[in-house]
Amino acid sequence: MTLMTHSVEIRDLDLHFGELQVLHQLNLDIEQGEFLVLLGSSGCGKSTLLNCIAGLLDISDGQIFIQGQNVTWAEPSERGIGMVFQSYALYPQMTVERNLSFGLKNARLPKPEIAKRVARAAEVLQIEPLLKRKPAALSGGQRQRVAIGRTLVRDVDVFLFDEPLSNLDAKLRADLRVELKRLHQQLANTMIYVTHDQVEAMTLADRIAIMKGGRIMQLSSPDEIYNRPQNLYVAGFIGSPAMNLIEGVLIDGVFHAGSLALPMQRYDYRNGPHHGAAVIGIRPEHILTGEQITRADATAEVLVDLVEGLGSDTLVYATHGAQNLRLRMDGASRVSAGDRLRIGFDTARASLFDPNTEARL
Amino acid sequence: MTLMTHSVEIRDLDLHFGELQVLHQLNLDIEQGEFLVLLGSSGCGKSTLLNCIAGLLDISDGQIFIQGQNVTWAEPSERGIGMVFQSYALYPQMTVERNLSFGLKNARLPKPEIAKRVARAAEVLQIEPLLKRKPAALSGGQRQRVAIGRTLVRDVDVFLFDEPLSNLDAKLRADLRVELKRLHQQLANTMIYVTHDQVEAMTLADRIAIMKGGRIMQLSSPDEIYNRPQNLYVAGFIGSPAMNLIEGVLIDGVFHAGSLALPMQRYDYRNGPHHGAAVIGIRPEHILTGEQITRADATAEVLVDLVEGLGSDTLVYATHGAQNLRLRMDGASRVSAGDRLRIGFDTARASLFDPNTEARL
Amino acid sequence: MVDLTPQTPKGSPVRILDGPRGAKPKTRVSRRNVMLYGTLLLIALYYLLPLYVMVVTSLKGMPEIRLGNIFSPPVEITFQPWIKAWSEACTGINCDGLSRGFGNSIKILVPSVALSIAIASVNGYALANWRFKGSETFFTILIIGAFIPYQTMLYPIVIILRELKLMGSLWGLVLVHSIFGMPILTLLFRNYFSSLPEELFKAARVDGAGFWGIYLRVMVPMSIPIFVVAMILQVTGIWNDFLFGVIYTKPETYPMTVQLNNIVNSVQGVKEYNVNMAATLLTGLVPLVIYLVSGKLFVRGIAAGAVKG
């Protein structure tokens, strides 16, 4: 161990609710100033983990360090954390100003200090004109900002967010996402952020921890997660529409599935070449069409089944024999159901998995 | 009037809630078998319009025709419509089967006929194994199917959907969207679908009606809406991230804004060339970068402010002088904040608006 | 605001993975728990005291009662007071205790509860889902009616019943209970039905169900908790009612409470406290049992019907 500590360290964390074990021997180190996103489907234990870090749940086993202090048994308010909730949990009968200052008053900070901090937070979040209003008179986005402000004034080391955007509509969500990202760049605090929205995770995170059933499946940068998923679960979970997963067999560096034969020479194996059963994963946008097909390692012809135009992109659902394939094409593409389409595979950007261990090859 | 009628016709529809006028002199014709999506921000009157069509709200003025019948004052059950709700509104105490047959029993259909229709709907929707279960024992997607089934058995002309997917998580939403599209292709009924999710609207609709404050702002195909928005509201509303809107002035076919000068020769004016103040709208993906820049009519250099990697795409927030610009780039692009980037404009795909009337030029 | 330089831990420069580990140790008898349970037990004692006194006294003989302490447990348990209260105590010249009131109470209770709940639930349903002009005004009047002391309404009701030719009949009493139960029950049902998703109601309308069809087939099956609450409130209220029971009926149909009043208030030489207590307990038994059995449902139903956010 060096003197240089992580911002948050979690060691062998176990958590039971009665019989039900929700977190399993979980380990996690978060760097100073890092933006870590916990991503996973509903019920995988994201909120539970966050609550353990915050001290809102008593853990069953393990240790938690924040800024190098063992806070395993510390009260939430003593941990140097702030938390923003999905419902924001603003105190409805207090004005924004009182919401911001309530915690500080309780900690018996001197009045001028409180005023200073509130003013500062209001400035950072641009909520000065709202200070005298009550939460009911705020829009969703404004409420969210106040909730962050309440954490901001407390001058904490670690910010915890539990799905802070999921109650908002799509447009506002996109705007606030950008704002949050800017805020993080400005403050440089450690932030731990729970969501089940991939877009949020991809755009906000320095690193993403993908969780499943109380375990972390992969902890990497968004880029890594997207392009080099470590296992089948992550591969299938991330990306919309989902990655095309094709079962087949790897013989002498060539992946065979039905009539398909993909030479995998350019593939970057994790532990050297592999033989035998394998699953290949190819993202819809890595299936090449049109002029790009020249860059492909292999081509095939597919039958278009359904086309969804998103404006910016076009999603194409197609079949190749018994195999369903999803393709993402340019928004200007003119394809329609029933068309036959020539496609190419960019094997360098594909992923290979062992169907038994489900791990990346 | 021709003998061939529209499926749904709405004439001069007004609706007040007390003082508040929610729908204003609304007119709308929907073709047989059309999939029409009502899209708009919260509170714009989408649900209200749908409820008027269903007969669940008494209108203040105007007329409603369904299959050529004036149903303005008919009971909901007599209009030949079926409705699927956001919460599905399944009767919790009845089994799936009873849920499906409830409406038929109310209509006093003979038992064998009821059984036949329920079986048919169950087959179409693949919910045969669920018939004996109660709604509480179904997953979100299954519930949604039962809700559709309830409409299906009634053999109606028009299906009405009020945000049927918005309670589901992202993944399921995407799956069901595709299913719904397939169902429409199979049944070919008229469907009117309310949502505030652009992706749903774009992918599902034959035509989209964009609503604002109880008025229809544009009623066109998704492609038209996306690429040729009729006014500033629609332009700003559709697309994520939103269209870049730049104010400037149009002089002799060249659009000037700050140091930017875009020749608009290739632009397809609606009413012939225009002079004077104008707003240009350019979608993030129509701002060209990299090698594509050669296709551009004009170029400029921008400063990258923030980068969001979505995996499949990369969103870049940049500034050109005082002007904020949003760019959508390839997922594999390697740009980071602080970079300087050369961009190009494809003016043929841009839109021009009159800043006063807000209408497309 | 935030110090970006990495912090060295206070104290030992070498941080080892030591310090507290695992679940926070919790003593079973923490100060907080002692306070909490102590307070609860103390208050529970206050609440149980009268019941205890009533039970204990009802099991003592009169000599023992006269000796003093009402809190001491019976030295010699006797069920004689219970027997006497049930079947022997006299009022006037009838000496058959509470027993004949019991049947009457049931006869009054069942139709009264059924009718009042039926009326109030339909009213609540109409108010929640089928508003019409003026419906809220009538409802407001009804709610204010809940505050009118019953006694003021005695005479007007006598007149109404006389005009309806229902005075003295069981149905007259049922009607009176329905009228006075209406405000609170309607409020409960209205709030509850309002809290049900409106979409269900709309779905049923699209499915062609009418006013009654929706009520019977959709609303009622979904509203068990509030029906339970309404039932509990009405059973308690009607069972415990004395005033209406005695004024709007006649001796053959006097409910148990009238019998109880007669037993307790007919002082024969000395007050037979043990018999009085036994009679009191016997009378309270029906609502008590209902509360014991359905306490949890009651809380749930109240949460659904009475407390709207």
Next chain:
Amino acid sequence: MTPAPPTCRSGHSSAARPRPPRALRNLNAKIASVPMILTALVVFMGGTAWTVAHSFTKSRLLPKWKFVGFDQYERLWSSNRWLISVENLLIYGLCSLVLTMAIGFTLAALLDRKIRFEGAFRTIFLYPFALSFVVTGLAWQWILNPDFGIQNVVRSWGWESFAFDPLNNPETVIFGVLIAGLWQGSGFVMVIMLAGLRGIDEDIWKAARVDGIGVTKTYVRVIIPMMRPVFVTALVIIASGIIKLYDLVVAQTNGGPGISSEVPAKYVINYMFEAQNLGQGFAASTMMLLSVIIILVPWAYLEFGGKKRG
């Protein structure tokens, strides 16, 4: 699915159904509301009007139209007993409101602390509500009786000078009644409060803990203000009970000692039936009604009349 409509449809409006007349819209709802409307109009409004009208008469045993103006009211407000009744009701009402709320809320808060045996405690606190006021009054009359109740027991333990005899002291008797009233009523309020507490967003508690706000302080400063609607509901229920206070007093003290625990409802009854002066009884009940309306109408308007549901 259905075949296209028959071909020979010339115009749209041919089959148009006319706008139904207003009175017939929602007809079933109106029919179903008849009991409510009748009760509201005939029983409550009619009964009240009848009562108010007769309060201006010289009715004795039977209601009679012998108009005497405000005589009954003059006599009412010069009657010592009525003044004491009103004063008692004010004292009892105020204490009962405050204490029932306080006790109800405290109990609910204690039960909401995720304790063991919650069901048992809840039942214990609630069961008195199942008993009639007559029973409550009798039981407490007995426990408070100095000769064999609490005072006697404490004295028998050796504390000879212990005195606790609220019911025989005119100054304290109303508080003796209050003890019984609280015992009976606070359980129900507790249930309402508990339901309200359960409805509070779990996140609020978490936010308060993260802010380092103590449990008590969270209740006082955050939770209680959030439960305003619940308190209003409880308030209405308690208040309606207080105004009707009658059985308990009759069973426990019968207004004694002297007239020191008289209450308005009892005054009404006594004058209507015992003194056979209906006019006086009606005047008293009109005063009660008046105070109810003054308190209630603004509330009812806010709660039911003002806002409309979607």
Next chain:
Amino acid sequence: ADLEVTHWWTSGGEAAAVTKFADAVNGQTAHNWVDGAIAGSGTTARPIIISRILGGDPMAATQLTHGRQAEELIEAGLMTDLTELAEKEGWRDIVNPPSLLDSCTYEGRIYCVPVNIHSTQWLWLSHEAFDKAGMSVPQDWYEFVAAAPKLAEAGIVPLAMGQQGWQQRIAFGALTVGLVDPDSWRKVSLERDAGVAAGPQYAKVFDAVVDARELARNSNVQDWNLATNMVITGKAGGQIMGDWAQGEFTLAEQVAGQDYTCLPGMGLNQIIDTSGDAFYFPVIDDAEVRQAQMDMASVLISKEVQVAFNLTKGSLPVRGDVDLSAANDCMKKGLAILADGNVLPSMDQAFSADTQAQIQDLMAEFWASDMAAADAQARYAEIIADAD
């Protein structure tokens, strides 16, 4: 026919007495007595009785205190006219004192059957108590007051008093009759002379009530019969109560003059009032019931029934022509006074229920507080001035 009879006679002695009526009706007629007893005195019972009659579903017969209570019901035509029966049986000759029948008469017609005479001006004294205190039994109110301190010393409550308004009113009434000279009494009670009510004659009464209040300070029972029980068991020296207390003594097998002493008119004025109970028969539109009502009225006033009932109840019979050799000491005192004609109209005859209620409220307040005698007297005079 079934005859539903409402009454509020539910204490031990009362219930035993009413059984005599029921037995007589069941035995001597073809009718059936359906008992509708309502406990808790007239306060509870009266609203029920009146509502039932007004509501058009009356009972066949009901107890009411005669006097002015039923006047309005009669006026409204709700009560059965018994004049025919009365004339046939010659009630006017047999009822003694005749004023009782007058109370049943409205505009010359008779509407009720008086069944007993109650007088309220009695002081009941416990021999056991005075023995304990080592004194002889006092002979009048003033002696009793004088003896009180010694009783208290011996741990005996001098005066037993149920803490109920009506008992306090009765005590006041009794002291009035006992202490005031009959002329003044008449002036106040019948002529509403407020001046006399505020005068020195009545001042004596209020002083006496102050004394009584002192003597009863430690008596904390509620019901009258519990107070009587204190006298029976020697826990109290005496009680002011109506002659129905006699029933409790009898039930406890005490002998007048030996175990207890009764002093009519407080042992001062040998005068009693003649209130009492009567039965009324609401109009029922059914010939059979109407006949049954007549039969019952006839039975209630018949000789044997009068004797049996009144001996049990402790009240005096309404007929002068019955043999009461079985009567005890106290009853005989009452009969003697009756025979001398030293009777006054009862409170129920003198005052409306409303005025009585006001007096009762005043007394309740007076007894429970430290109100000065003069204040109480002033308020009493006001009530008298406004009385109707």
